[in-house]
Amino acid sequence: xxxxxxxxxxxxxxxxxxxxxxxxxxxxxxxxxxxxxxxxxxxxxxxxxxxxxxxxxxxxxxxxxxxxxxxxxxxxxxxxxxxxxxxxxxxxxxxxxxxxxxxxxxxxxxxxxxxxxxxxxxxxxxxxxxxxxxxxxxxxxxxxxxxxxxxxxxxxxxxxxxxxxxxxxxxxxxxxxxxxxxxxxxxxxxxxxxxxxxxxxxxxxxxxxxxxxxxxxxxxxxxxxxxxxxxxxxxxxxxxxxxxxxxxxxxxxxxxxxxxxxxxxxxxxx
Amino acid sequence: xxxxxxxxxxxxxxxxxxxxxxxxxxxxxxxxxxxxxxxxxxxxxxxxxxxxxxxxxxxxxxxxxxxxxxxxxxxxxxxxxxxxxxxxxxxxxxxxxxxxxxxxxxxxxxxxxxxxxxxxxxxxxxxxxxxxxxxxxxxxxxxxxxxxxxxxxxxxxxxxxxxxxxxxxxxxxxxxxxxxxxxxxxxxxxxxxxxxxxxxxxxxxxxxxxxxxxxxxxxxxxxxxxxxxxxxxxxxxxxxxxxxxxxxxxxxxxxxxxxxxxxxxxxxxxxxxxxxxxxxxx
Numbered sequence: 001x002x003x004x005x006x007x008x009x010x011x012x013x014x015x016x017x018x019x020x021x022x023x024x025x026x027x028x029x030x031x032x033x034x035x036x037x038x039x040x041x042x043x044x045x046x047x048x049x050x051x052x053x054x055x056x057x058x059x060x061x062x063x064x065x066x067x068x069x070x071x072x073x074x075x076x077x078x079x080x081x082x083x084x085x086x087x088x089x090x091x092x093x094x095x096x097x098x099x100x101x102x103x104x105x106x107x108x109x110x111x112x113x114x115x116x117x118x119x120x121x122x123x124x125x126x127x128x129x130x131x132x133x134x135x136x137x138x139x140x141x142x143x144x145x146x147x148x149x150x151x152x153x154x155x156x157x158x159x160x161x162x163x164x165x166x167x168x169x170x171x172x173x174x175x176x177x178x179x180x181x182x183x184x185x186x187x188x189x190x191x192x193x194x195x196x197x198x199x200x201x202x203x204x205x206x207x208x209x210x211x212x213x214x215x216x217x218x219x220x221x222x223x224x225x226x227x228x229x230x231x232x233x234x235x236x237x238x239x240x241x242x243x244x245x246x247x248x249x250x251x252x253x254x255x256x257x258x259x260x261x262x263x264x265x266x267x268x269x270x
Numbered sequence: 271x272x273x274x275x276x277x278x279x280x281x282x283x284x285x286x287x288x289x290x291x292x293x294x295x296x297x298x299x300x301x302x303x304x305x306x307x308x309x310x311x312x313x314x315x316x317x318x319x320x321x322x323x324x325x326x327x328x329x330x331x332x333x334x335x336x337x338x339x340x341x342x343x344x345x346x347x348x349x350x351x352x353x354x355x356x357x358x359x360x361x362x363x364x365x366x367x368x369x370x371x372x373x374x375x376x377x378x379x380x381x382x383x384x385x386x387x388x389x390x391x392x393x394x395x396x397x398x399x400x401x402x403x404x405x406x407x408x409x410x411x412x413x414x415x416x417x418x419x420x421x422x423x424x425x426x427x428x429x430x431x432x433x434x435x436x437x438x439x440x441x442x443x444x445x446x447x448x449x450x451x452x453x454x455x456x457x458x459x460x461x462x463x464x465x466x467x468x469x470x471x472x473x474x475x476x477x478x479x480x481x482x483x484x485x486x487x488x489x490x491x492x493x494x495x496x497x498x499x500x501x502x503x504x505x506x507x508x509x510x511x512x513x514x515x516x517x518x519x520x521x522x523x524x525x526x527x528x529x530x531x532x533x534x535x536x537x538x539x540x541x542x543x544x545x546x547x548x549x550x551x552x
Contacts, residue, residue, distance in 0.1 A: 083404045167435060171472065174434040178533035180543035185369075187531050192368045194529075195397065197404050199367075 041228075048234040048241065054128070055232060057121040062220065064114040068152075069217075071107040072209060079159065081205035083198045086161035111153055118149055130233040138226040141219055148216050155208035161201065169204075170196060374398055377506040379458060380451035382421060382499060385413040390465055390479075392439060395458035395506070409495060409506065410439060410465065414520035422520040426468070426481050427493040427509055434532040435472035437492070439465035453503075468492065480515040480522060489535050491515055494524070513537040 007015070030036040047055075078097055080089040093100040122142065125131055131139035158169040173196070177187030192199035234241035335343075377395055385391050390412050397405040407428070414422035430437045444462040451458050467484065469476040476485040481492030491514050496507035513525035513536050527536040534544040 083402060167472075171433040171435065174532040177531035181545070184531055184534060184544055189365060189368045195405065197398075197401050 045228065045231075047232045048238065050234055050238045050240060051232055052235065054124045054235075057117060057124050058227070061114065061117040061121050062224075064110060064117050065216065065220065067106060067110045068114055069213060071103050071110065072213075074103055075107055076209055079205075081159070081202050083161065083201055086159065086201060090160045090162075111156060115149060115153060118146060122146070128233065129236055132233075135226070135230050135233065138223060138230065141223045141226065145216060145219050145223065148212055148219070152208060152212050152216070155204040155212065158201065158204045159208065166196070169200070373508070376498065378453035378455065379411065379497075379504040379506055380453060380460065381502055382413065382423075382504050383502070384449065384451060384460055385411050385423070385504065387413045387415045389413070390439070390463045392443070392461045392463045393458055394461075396456045399456040408436060410463070410468070411460075411504070412519075417520045421499055423497050423499075423504060424480075424519065424522070425495040425497055425506060427495060428468070429493060429532065430470040430472065430475050430488060431490050431492060431511075431532045432470065432473055432475045432486065432488040435470050437468040437470045437475070437477065439463045439467075440469050440476075441466045480518060481512060482515055489533060489540075490530075490537070493529065494526075511536050 026036055075093065078089060078093045078100065080086060090104075093104050095101070125139065125142070154169075154172055157172075158165045173187045173190045176190060177183045179186060188194070190200070190203075192203045374397055377397060379393055379395065390410055392408060393411050394406065394408045396402070397407050399405075409428060410424075410426045412424045414424060416422070428436050428438070441464045443464070448459055448461045451460060465479055467476055467478055468481070470486070470488075474486040475483070475488040477488070477492050478484050481494065483489075483491060491512040493509050493511050495509045498505045498507060509529050511527045511530040513527060515525075516523040525537060530536055530544060535541045536544070
């Protein structure tokens with residue numbers, strides 16, 4: 001191994017200057033807001049040593065939501081929620097606007113990705129038993145997020161205003177109408193009247209891009225706060241969490257995705 | 271303008287209160303003035319010998335609500351009132367218009383002569399010309415001939431009462447004989463059909479030519495439209511829901527109810543689950 005010579009004094013001074021350029025604004029912000037400390041606390045908090053790739057499904061879902069939010073904002077710049085113009089504006093986005101096909105495609109397929117990731121994340125939490133004490137409340141917040149995300153899908157589906165969108169929404173609203181007692185009122189509210197029309201389209205648009213995303217963002221904030229406060233749970237086979245001593249030496253050369261050992265299994269490599 | 275009036279009123283009230291305060295001699299002293307002289311010539315005593323500077327109160331002097339509690343409650347109460355004043359109209363605006371829609375005008379379906387006695391026609395029209403294409407509807411129209419010197423017409427809506435897809439006539443149709451009729455407000459197309467039944471492509475609901483369910487998931491018979499005849503023209507009035515139809519054509523006995531959404535029961539015990547307004551129709 002080559003011996004690194006100690007840096008000369010001039011070089012050291014220059015390095016200090018460069019570091020200062022980075023650190024001074026950060027320190028300025030930290031001293032006045034504490035935000036940097038909060039961010040560091042959030043990003044570099046301790047997690048159990050035996051978590052695995054399944055624990056990333058939550059942040060994958062969050063990423064999918066952020067993609068939907070970002071692409072949705074741009075699409076809203078071109079989309080027109082009017083019965084005579086909605087379909088044409090979608091055609092315009094898809095065929096005429098530069099890269100419109102890409103952003104609309106991201107939003108359209110990302111919607112499915114978002115829902116699929118939600119269910120995978122939910123399955124992970126359920127199968128790992130991560131909803132148990134003290135994390136029940138976070139499970140409940142997640143369960144509240146699920147119908148909001150599905151409502152996003154339902155309201156967004158009408159917006160292209162083509163035959164598929166129209167009839168799927170007719171059937172979807174009428175499905176709500178079959179609920180006892182409240183059903184007829186619910187479908188009347190969703191339709192914004194007796195018949196699907198201009199008011200339905202603008203109503204779904206407002207729900208899709210204002211009310212529901214706002215509610216989702218608020219609940220995601222609460223969800224993350226609880227994750228931070230309660231910490232990440234170990235997988236059910238965790239020997240650390242069970243209070244056992246590790247039977248296995250720390251992995252020597254293994255990196256990346258490591259298959260978890262079954263409970264009571266023989267140590268690897270025998 | 272109202273803001274100016276309110277500002278003047280508030281200014282006057284506080285001016286009066288201030289003037290009253292300033293002219294009351296006792297109050298002026300309480301807010302300012304020199305402190306009352308203490309017993310300065312008392313001999314100082316060591317700290318560990320004296321009693322408490324103030325004797326402990328044996329009971330709260332004021333038995334009522336403390337000032338801080340009152341202020342806290344009134345802040346919350348005032349906030350609640352303001353929230354209510356703002357939220358009430360906003361929520362009403364969001365919800366109520368869906369339930370207070372205007373009645374639609376009658377739709378002109380053209381001269382009654384276009385609908386020969388005993389034959390079916392599929393009429394496609396706009397419910398509301400101002401709303402445009404989105405209000406296009408289809409109805410199956412059959413002229414039953416004269417009953418008591420009054421024309422009798424059956425107008426069945428094509429909205430499936432399962433979940434609202436469009437039902438279609440099962441049987442021959444003469445698209446080549448389709449006619450376009452121009453009326454005052456819009457135009458409609460009329461196609462001759464010979465339905466043996468009506469059926470829905472979505473989930474397989476099927477109805478006979480009176481609209482009674484014969485197969486599939488629908489919970490009642492097809493909706494119908496009321497009609498009137500003015501100046502020889504057939505006018506479409508509001509739709510209504512139908513429990514079941516006994517008999518055929520002009521002799522049909524219809525159990526009629528106020529219009530319900532698809533999938534909602536109108537009769538039997540399950541009908542109680544869906545608030546409806548029964549109508550007296552023959």
